[in-house]
Structure formats: C-alpha cells, structure tokens
Amino acid sequence: MSPLRPLLLAAALVACSDPPERPRADASPDLARPDDVTADVAADAPVDVAPDVAAPDVAPAALRVLFVGNSYVFYNDLPALLSRMAAASSRAGSGPTIEVASVTVGGATMRNHWDTGDAPRRMMAERWDAVVLQGQSVEPVLNAAEFRTYGARFGTLAETYRTRPVYFATWPRRAGDALYAQGWSGGTPEVFNTRLHTAYAQVAAQVMGAVAPVGNAWMAALRARPATPLYDPDGSHPSPTGTWLAACVIYRALTGVAASAESESAVTGVAAADVRALRELSAAP
Secondary structure (H helix, E strand, C coil): CCCCCCHHHHHHHHHHCCCCCCCCCCCCCCCCCCCCCCCCCCCCCCCCCCCCCCCCCCCCCEEEEEEEECHHHHHHHHHHHHHHHHHHHHHCCCCCEEEEEEEECCCCCHHHHHHHCHHHHHHHHCCCCEEEECCCCCHHHHCHHHHHHHHHHHHHHHHHCCCEEEEECCCCCCCCCHHHHCHHHCCCHHHHHHHHHHHHHHHHHHCCCEEECHHHHHHHHHHHCCCCCCECCCCCCECHHHHHHHHHHHHHHHHCCCCCHHHHHHCCCCCHHHHHHHHHHHCCC
C-alpha cells in the first residue's frame, strides 16, 4: 500500500506505536486526496489556537528542519540565514545548531505542494525534527477552506513521522497595495494580518502544531519603527531586513529561546541598528 493513503488513520495511532518505516527517497507515494477532515470556518471566527511558540520538552544540541513554501522562503535564502544564526548562537553556548533543507516553488500553495508530491516524499524519506510550512501569501484568506485542508494534511503527515509542524504565519502586503480594494482582504494591512494569523493558528490547533508569528512581529516592527525597510520594492516579498526578522521569529518557534546577540553576526546587508532592534523585538513576550 502506498505511504500516504493511510495518512489520517496512521496519525491517530502514532502515540501508541513506533513511527512507520521511512520509504526510499525515490518511492512514488499515492497522492490521491483522502476525504476532507476539516470544517469550513470563517477566517475571522474566534477559535482556540495553538501557542505561538511551542518549545520541545528537551532542547536538542542539533535540529534538522525542512522548509516547505515558496518565494517568501527562498527570497534572501531564509533557511541558510536561520542556519547561520543558529551556528553563531551555538558557538556562544546558546541554543542548538540547525541543519536546513527546503522544497520551494514560486507561488506554490499548500495544495500545490501536496499534489506534486515532492514535499511529502522528502518528509517521509528523511528524519526531520521540524517542518516549517508556509502557504502562498494570500491563500490562507482567499482560499481558506483549501488552505486548512492541505495545511492540516501536512501537519498530520509530519506528526506521523515524529516531526514537529511549525506554521510560518506570513505578513500582509504593504499598505496601498491593490489587494486592499478587495473586500476579502479586510481593506487594511492590520486586518489582513489578523486574518492571516488566525488562518495559520486554526490549522496549527488541528494538529497540535506551533505557529511562528512572523506577521505579528512584522506589524509590531512597523508600529515601533515605521521606516524599517522590511519589504522588497514590490511591496510583497521580504527585503534582507524582513528576512532577518522572519528568521529571528522562526528560530524562537523552533528552539523555544530567543535569538542571541551573537546571532547578529550571521546577517549581512542590513543596517546594524535594524538588526539589533528586530532581534530584540522578536524576543519580546
């Protein structure tokens, strides 16, 4: 039987059984979609959500982390920056090292990644401590039901293979973007960010995953330091400064501790004042 077909049933048995044997990396799983297990919930609906940061019970000396996402991940090579900052912190005696890999496709949604099968196969073929899951930039709000369905399937698969699912809650487009003329966006970056974060938190709650609240930190940074150049000129993708902030937030979600001052040596092309201020902001309660 193919590895993905029993996915939802297997997850329920994980707590009382050994993890399944990992298939060969070249195996061809059956990616036929199982029946949906998620209910349609309005993007603004109040729900119980997973904690923003759920640390491992015991901090390991090293982590292996797989990123599944799109250009918000590969712009400025977020995984590599995270690995460098973890190495710098670890050398100073703070936190684990982090080995990273990624499956990224420009503009890809959670469903795109599930249907093509590359990300599920990679999750099953190797041992990972965590998988960082990031949807297309408007998908969690514009296609909320589909995002919840496929985000939850990835989370269930992760837990089946003893991997922590960490949901990378992204930021809204810059103020003035044409997107805000669309009613579903909420009309402002603040409302859109709330809808994005809620969508990621809903999925995390379904699978007992964690949320890396990058969008919330992004908005807090703009309130505290409005001139901080977080955006690329297109008003959507991150600048190197924005990627640094994202790395700080994701580091905390993965390790349970804030990025150390030593980690600042990992970043280049960002003003020193912004490096320090954003790292400190990401460490705030």
